[in-house]
Amino acid sequence: MIQNLRFRDAALAKRVSEKINKIAPKENAAKICHVCGTHEWTITHFGLRSLLPSTVEVIAGPGCPVCIVPASEIDEAVQLALKGIVVTCFGDVLRVPGSRMSLLDAKADGADVYVVYSVHDAVKMAERQPNKDFVFFAVGFETTAPSTAVEILNKPPENLSFLVSHRLIPPAMKLLVEMEDLSLNGFIAPGHVSTIIGLEPYRIFPMRYGVPTVVAGFEPLDVLFGVYMILKQLNDGNPLLENEYVRAVHWEGNVKAKKLMQRFFAVVDGRWRGLGTIPASKFKLRNEYAACDAHLKYGVKVEHGVDLQPGCRCHLVIIGKIKPTECPLFMKTCTPQKPVGACMVSSEGTCRIWAKTN
């Protein structure tokens, strides 16, 4: 089977790490940023940082789709749930803190909040109970947005609408690369987002900003090779866009998925938790599909929410400025059992991954 090929071969990993150590910068450290929770999981779970020399730092960017949902949008979902509408969502979203409460708190208060595995489950639930109103809280990056588009294409039942909260990764990467105090030297681009959007959206990073960018897969060897490819580019002084994950990612991405996203969603400015507003970084349902838009159907709109609880440093963890262990709340008042910040909630949140591994 494909996944059993040698992408976890320890001997091969050792050889790659030797090569990395050989070409790693001797003085000025190279700071490489990935933007995917699954990359952070691979890196932490397999202890890949311990294979890298001290001059190669791999930091986690805003790659956890539920961590970056602003409190205002959680508040909107909570409002709908408290109004008596059945809110369906992915499991990771349930405990993400809103300004005053999470969806789980709303559920504890008696609201109808259900976890679904896929948006199609929400469609089936709505079909089974036509006398109730349902909302699907559509969170996720470009990996997830096409599935929402497919269900809208298939004409969902009238009693189901969508609270669209999808975000786009390349604009967030642009924000990071423009942060002078972060001074990134390379990007490991997210493999699964890239299966959909392809490579083209990342071209600006090597071309305009001179930052080597490599799309990498999620096995330990994929990540190590991604790091090697970036270091090699830095050594050669030739920043490029390269694809390590050729078994799943093509230049053009998934054309059908891209067309569907374009048909149903317009790109607008969007708030990211702890990061503020990022231009052209959010999907919104196009006006033609207003009937499916929960914002319009129920007149729900929360402008400002409380993104960070007192003491929480998720806004610094999410851009890799500090490590989870540098947050005073980490594993003290903020734990996987009782998270304070969004990064501790999702299995893709950097704090949660570190809590489970360290």
Added chain:
Amino acid sequence: MAMCLAIPAKVVSVEGDEAQVDFGEGVLRDVNVTLVEAKVGEYVLVHAGYAIQVLSEEEAVETLRLWNEVLEAEAEIRKR
């Protein structure tokens, strides 16, 4: 579930937009294949119930060959 996570699965049967896939755990699951042209026997990446891309076994083998080549090239240079 982790939302960026996508897991490879083998396509066992396809009927319209639905396919039965095997994640290697012995249980067949239904996934939506609207977004891909998946044929029986191929591997797809599945994310939240939807196949998002077909995996290329050839490319997987090729990747490993290239990695080995890169590593070997280095060894060759050292020998000289």
